[in-house]
Amino acid sequence: MSLSVRFDAIEKQFGPVRVLHGVSFDLAPGRIYGLLGENGAGKSTLMKILAGYERASAGTVSVGGQPVAFASSRDAEGAGIVLIHQELNLADHLSIVQNMFLGHEKRRGLLLDEPAMRDAARTRLADVGLHRHPDTKVRDLIVAEKQLVEIAKAMLREARLLIMDEPTATLTPAETQRLFALMARLKEDGVTIVYISHKLDEVERVTDEVIVMRDGRFVTRSPTAKLTRQQMANLMVGREVSDMFPAKPPLPAGAPVALSAENISVPGWAHNVSFSVRAGEVLGFAGLVGAGRTELFESLIGVRKRSAGRIALDGQPLGAGRPRNPRDAMTHGITYLSEDRKGRGLHVDMALKDNLTLMTLERYAHPFVDGTAEREALKKAVADFGIRTGNLASRARMLSGGNQQKLALAKFLHPDPRVIVLDEPTRGVDVGAKRDIYFLIHRLAAQGRAVIVISSELIELIGLCHRVAVMRGGELVATLGIEHLTEERLIAHATGTH
Template sequence: MSLAVRFQGIEKQFGPVRVLHGVTFDIAPGRIVGFLGENGAGKSTLMKILAGYERPNAGELFIDERARSFASSRDAEHAGIVLIHQELNLADHLSITQNMFLGHELKKGLFLDEAAMRDDARAALSEVGLHKNPDTKVRDLIVAEKQLVEIAKAMLREARLLIMDEPTATLTPSETQRLFGLMARLKDAGTTIVYISHKLDEVERVTDEVIVMRDGRFVARAPTDELTRQQMANLMVGREVSDMFPDKPPLAAGAPVAFEVEGASVPGWASGIGFSVRKGEVFGFAGLVGAGRTELFEALVGLRPLSAGRVMIDGATVRLKSPREAMQQGLTYLSEDRKGRGLHVDMALKDNLTMMTLERYARPLIDLHAERDALKKAVNDFGIRTGNTSIRARMLSGGNQQKLALAKFLNPDPRVIVLDEPTRGVDVGAKRDIYFLIHRLAAEGRAVIVISSELIELIGLCHRVAVMRAGELVATLGMDLLTEERLIAHATGTH
């Protein structure tokens, strides 16, 4: 059942940009291996080579001591290697079952065996804790549910080697715990698991050993129990990483309210929500998946219907029918779905950056020089790692796409900023950069709202945190009351 892998001198470049430099190491069979590195370190590219999505420019891949070259991901799947993508790889217009069996359909004679596929899909969904009708269209799922569908789909392939790229990025603690139990059972059955994650507490908890890459090169490996989280972080970034969270800037006495919501209701998702955020405040939203946090803010910026409620910016009541209207009123919202709603990944970096404020660069024709200067400044300010600023957004690593999305949504210079899962899929060094950026924005007098599934993130960043449960705002906790235990208790109704 187990499968052994060896990379020998693997090199890969995209155009003039080299992302892998002679990578050599092996993965022992039947173990859970933590695979670490900053965004742009080459982790995902190397795993795409292993899973047949990319081919190396040089070097060899050995599977069970035999040189292999996969022409496609299906070729790799036939060898027992399956990749669960960080960026969801699902067809929104198809059902869960259709997505799970796409290209692997079961047949009864000349016809598709719909019943067997539906039963197998239901069993796999149950295994990962997603209790949805297998006939549900994927477009009707929230991001966390789509992530669970990806994991369930991989289970159906009966992989000998399973690559998990940020699988818990959108999952709640209970869903994450269920996934860890599933991983343990797979390991006991002989499956090798490569676990890519920037959540070092999870790596410490579930892996047997850690392999670290930096700048497209293999730099270290060690048994997990011989490394502290701090040592893992230092190996990833090549320097000492400390003070993840900046000191919270004190709120000025009597700071005016920048953003206020009264009695907001979103059909099927939220009811009677009210809160206010002051200038210079970082205000967090916690809750389990399905609590209605994302849907509430999508309604507040005009992405879905708001059936009742009042929204005020700087004391003036506003009616926002679209994100563009929200932006014009000084409010921007960065979606947790950076690929679907944050960026146009097939467009150039500068086109993504300036899209929301194109009128600034039209005189009347687009000033390409000004656009290039804006991109150069964003690359420096946000630490976007790219060897070539002329590439398309899809060629950036996931974390660097997130930085570009942040730059894009801050380009209009908003007074109120809503960040939904702002560090999803972002490495420890970049997380720290984003945390300091958030506090810089607050120190400039802006109101910053952070929706996050990482409780430590909310505790470290926020002056206050609101907790939603089942569509209701059930508690708002100040800094003196912010603990993981209290937040979980309110989110689950066990306080």
């Protein structure tokens, strides 16, 4: 049975803060809708109301022509509405199959029917292209594989209305293509899909209609075919978005090498990788998921063990095995912002100022922590990084995704590093925040810092970087200068088809 949905004057308040202002629109069965808006526009909150995770403060949600107010996500799932979260919602210590059936276990009498659950899990995993044994622990999966588990879990619920919040953020092009084929099959079966994404090229490819929200309000809807990507971006931010990337200044003649790595090997992930980056340079790292980029740089800050290789900073070799850990790396002037901003970048239940100063707390302890100095540092970071918050005393989880990422950048730049590594710095970030981050990266380079950007978005690497290194299967297979940076060449080297 197909589901139609109607939102009538939906409002939502969190304490004194109103995040939805009288939102009204409808969703017809068997269509794919792109739901667009900047971080903080209210998209995810509205969908959480539909999926039973939040209750509206005012207004009515109707499903199939009947008003509903789901008490929980389980109630919504019972009505055929399933939300795939942007932030992964899996228990790392459980297996894939245990996660997929958590709260929905199949039983044979008083006992769990484990064979039936494994078989069903195996079928759904094959549908999304994840070839892992259902008994594999989730903690042993990479981020992209966890995302596929989330999608497979939603498929088990036999959704009639499926909400996908940034589902391709961690996926390879091949995995993304497989997901799009699955969406097309679901649409043929009458399933309604709400596709939330900041990747406007994907929205253009897979959606029938676009619905735009801004500042908690409905702005417009349109057939996708009638809007260009530029028009979508302009509607999202309420202004013309042009010059997405700053102009790339040429590297100063004779710019010194800030960081050099020679013959770095990380067991199971990287083999004999050598590269260098100069002061004032933006160096990109491209490659498919699993190519070893993240693991290479985790070894350079002491999170992973290296089996071989040497590192030098400003021409001075570091001792064997150095840096030993991220704090050791920081004392040498290297910081690394993980792709997992909530797991490794921020402590989302801590206050903004506590997040900002955590890596440099010794600056503020004399011997007791100087809260006034911390607040002044936060005010400066909010201004410098364009962090939008209504309350400086709030916790990090109250920020939108884009503003969380800006806070994470401020935190990892607070130690004043000479070399900063940014792993997927704009993942899950809206078009306006992306532009802010791009200009920030070039400000850092203009200050003489060496910036390394690991990204799965080729346009991002081409627009930002002076050079791009490409990894495949744990090896560095090419380094392309600015005159050779094209999507075709990067893809060819990343896939081995060059």
